Amino acid sequence: MKLSWRGLAATALVAFLAGVGGVWVGLTGMHALHQGRPGLHEVVHERLSLTADQTASIEIIESGFATRRRALEIEMQAANAELAAAIREEHGYGPRVTAAVERFHHAMGELQSETIQHVFAMREVLTPEQQAIFDTTVVDALTPEQQ
Numbered sequence: 001m002k003l004s005w006r007g008l009a010a011t012a013l014v015a016f017l018a019g020v021g022g023v024w025v026g027l028t029g030m031h032a033l034h035q036g037r038p039g040l041h042e043v044v045h046e047r048l049s050l051t052a053d054q055t056a057s058i059e060i061i062e063s064g065f066a067t068r069r070r071a072l073e074i075e076m077q078a079a080n081a082e083l084a085a086a087i088r089e090e091h092g093y094g095p096r097v098t099a100a101v102e103r104f105h106h107a108m109g110e111l112q113s114e115t116i117q118h119v120f121a122m123r124e125v126l127t128p129e130q131q132a133i134f135d136t137t138v139v140d141a142l143t144p145e146q147q
Contacts, residue, residue, distance in 0.1 A: 043137045044122065048130045057125045065118040072111040079104035 044050070044058060079100055086096035123134055 054125050061121045072107050075107040
């Protein structure tokens, strides 16, 4: 069976969009994918009764993460543009398409790792009682509700 360049380009595009969708789901998971579940931000800032020192520490952590997250989002956008150009020019799953996909996956993986590190950094600021609530919120955000 002979594959056309359009079929290969469509496959590459679908794979790329699936990766973008995975990042989106991962990021929004921290903000509650299911109705009725509070998001991590809401729990930390509204339900944990943080002290002034805890609030200041978490704001520093969040600020640093926001900067790093934005840099990685820009890297993913650049990889996306590189992928588009490679698909337009190679018309198949060639070395440039492969490199662009790998660049995107690397940035996406870095973002996931940085997000998890950010979550654990915030956790360290909390008391054991607050950590228990925080942990439940994180686990709930990352697991589907049982039907």
